[in-house]
Amino acid sequence: MxxxxxxxxxxxxxxxxxxxxxxxxxxxxxxxxxxxxxxxxxxxxxxxxxxxxxxxxxxxxxxxxxxxxxxxxxxxxxxxxxxxxxxxxxxxxxxxxxxxxxxxxxxxxxxxxxxxxxxxxxxxxxxxxxxxxxxxxxxxxxxxxxxxxxxxxxxxxxxxxxxxIGAVTPKVYYYDYQGRSDVISHAGEKFNLYIGRGKRFCKNQV
Known part of the structure; x- marks a missing residue:
């Protein structure tokens, strides 16, 4: 291998x-x-x-x-x-x-x-x-x-x-959130395969 x-x-x-x-x-x-x-x-x-x-x-x-x-x-x-x-x-x-x-x-x-x-x-x-x-x-x-x-x-x-595991995503930070780059936009999501939509975690958390 x-x-x-x-x-x-x-x-x-x-x-x-x-x-x-x-x-x-x-x-x-x-x-x-x-x-x-x-x-x-x-x-x-x-x-x-x-x-x-x-x-x-x-x-x-x-x-x-x-x-x-x-x-x-x-x-x-x-x-x-x-x-x-x-x-x-x-x-x-x-x-x-x-x-x-x-x-x-x-x-x-x-x-x-x-x-x-x-x-x-x-x-x-x-x-x-x-x-x-x-x-x-x-x-x-x-x-x-x-x-x-x-x-x-x-x-x-x-x-x-x-x-x-079929897919992974990293934590995503805002590029510039009021001058800050350490604010999380989202950290993954719960995805519904039946409707093809997801609900993000940690969205807009400061």
Missing amino acids: SNESPRVSIIILNWNGWKDTLECLESIYQIDYSNYDVLVVDNASQDNSLEKIKNYAQGLETVESRLVAYRFQNKPLEVFVFSEKDYFNLPGTVKEDLDLIPSDKRIIILKNNQNHGYAQGNNLAIEFALKHLDPDYILILNNDTVVHEDSVKCMVNAAQKDEK
């Missing part, structure tokens, strides 16, 4: 929001985890997002953030760009090509040909990951998220404890 950590495909949907996306990416590339893929799926942005993300990968676009310090050391990133028309017609060596490069030195950009919305945009990226990357877990992140360095490791460890 392999001692390698489970593989996690981290998916970030971007639509005309490159500044938030770059801050999110910077936090991801500082996580304490060794086996992951970063997929940025762009919903046909019109704000030059793709060029900004590529420039970030080359170390040409820095990030200003009150929560994560920019690091030059983890740049440049090897960029893999795929167009929507090719998502499911790629050669079977995509994973092997990616695995030649360390997790923290590569980024996958998926270019949707139109704005598919949040659900379908993410679903296309999930299908791509399942077909080409063989992940053990998929992590969906909003692009205005900044992750703690331990977040992925903690979620994987929790999921690994019981095979009946």
Whole structure:
């Protein structure tokens, strides 16, 4: 049995929001985890997002953030760009090509040909990951998220404890709650599978 950590495909949907996306990416590339893929799926942005993300990968676009310090050391990133028309017609060596490069030195950009919305945009990226990357877990992140360095490791460890666990979520803090970043927005939810809705815990607790 392999001692390698489970593989996690981290998916970030971007639509005309490159500044938030770059801050999110910077936090991801500082996580304490060794086996992951970063997929940025762009919903046909019109704000030059793709060029900004590529420039970030080359170390040409820095990030200003009150929560994560920019690091030059983890740049440049090897960029893999795929167009929507090719998502499911790629050669079977995509994973092997990616695995030649360390997790923290590569980024996958998926270019949707139109704005598919949040659900379908993410679903296309999930299908791509399942077909080409063989992940053990998929992590969906909003692009205005900044992750703690331990977040992925903690979620994987929790999921690994019981095979009946189908999904996990971290505690989520407000980015800025009246100048504070230590206020919990929510810490999971009780989800009703019959109606497809959940009730969050610790919402708006100060």
